[in-house]
Amino acid sequence: MKHKKQIIVSVTNDLVADNRVHKVCTSLEEMGFSVLLVGRKLKNSQPLTRSYRTHRMHLCFTKGACFYAEYNFRLLLFLLFRKADVLLANDLDTLTANYLASKIKRSNLVYDSHEYFTEVPELIGRPRVKRIWEWLESKMLPNLKHCYTVCDSIAAVYHEKYGVPFQVVRNIPTSKNTIQLNEKENQQKIILYQGALNIGRGLEQAIKAMHFIDGAQLVIAGDGDIKGQLEELVRTEQLEHKVRFTGRLSIEELTKLTPGADLGLSIEEDLGLNYRFALPNKLFDYIRAGVPVLISDLPEMKAIVEKYDIGAISKSHEPKDLANEILEALNNSDKRKNWKTNFVQASKDLTWENEEKVLKGIFSEFL
Incomplete structure (x- = not known):
């Protein structure tokens, strides 16, 4: 029996409602990969039932610089001691740990940018924090070979800024969901x-x-x-x-x-x-x-x-x-x-x- 290639997918959320990542993991599993999705566990996190493996870390911090530092440190240790043929980092806030692990272990690294992270509204008006994220991005993105994002406009910006080609995978549902074409009558x-x-x-x-x-x-x-x-x-x-x-x-x-x-x-x-x-x-x-x-x-x-x-x-x-x-x-x-x-x-x-x-x-x- 052929050995399945191992892929570890990482996000900073608790996995429950991330439809894009769930679709990606399901597609990778259908391709023949053994998929492990890593995120975090919150106090109110719901139980998970997925066809692929999941792992949620309990963290001391839930937001801010301490959270991102703790998450990436814990994720780096996790990745270093787990076998993986491919690492898939979702967004800039998971990239540091994945980037370092890929260099140390010489693993393949793929980057999925769900958004133009350094231009999110939460960073507008916070120039010092924004500069830190931009510095991290500038040190890692030019060295990546396998990248994709959610739309043509963001792909074009990244390519112009760093010279790295980004492919586009949009956030589109599966065809399994049924379209409803009936208008409701006499209802709110x-x-x-x-x-x-x-x-x-x-x-x-x-x-x-x-x-x-x-x-x-x-x-x-x-x-x-x-x-x-x-x-x-x-x-x-x-x-x-x-x-x-x-x-x-x-x-x-x-x-x-x-x-x-x-x-x-x-x-x-x-x-x-x-x-x-x-x-x-x-x-x-x-x-x-x-x-x-x-x-x-x-x-x-x-x-x-x-x-x-x-x-x-x-x-x-x-x-x-x-x-x-x-x-x-x-x-x-x-x-x-x-x-x-x-x-x-x-x-x-x-x-x-x-x-x-x-x-x-x-x-x-x-x-």
């Missing part, structure tokens, strides 16, 4: 945001927009740094009857929730290049579920929505303007009929089965 409309609750996602504006929207509920599915602030905003604005938080959901729970929505929001603000070039999981999850979308006027998302004509593009984040865009998207029956029809073609093109061909091309040389 559901406006859905799913994903991280961080600054710059347009969530404060979406909440305030609910003052001008009747007959609908805003459902916010996810967790993140500003969840507490958003919950306090809902209380302050007295919108508890119009806004509901689900907390963080598993991949399976989201798959059940999303098709029941009438409109999916992806209204990131233009806060740095990372959000400007955003092409998030949730956009493709909405599309796969047959849910019309309302997005920001940002180039990567706009290109998808305009190509397939499956939703509306908001020019403003002002709550009243946003409310008008939402109401139009919810209630214009002619547009919604057209969008629903167009989902059929979009669903044929935008599948993980098509996208993973690039991924398999990258990893096939290691088999």
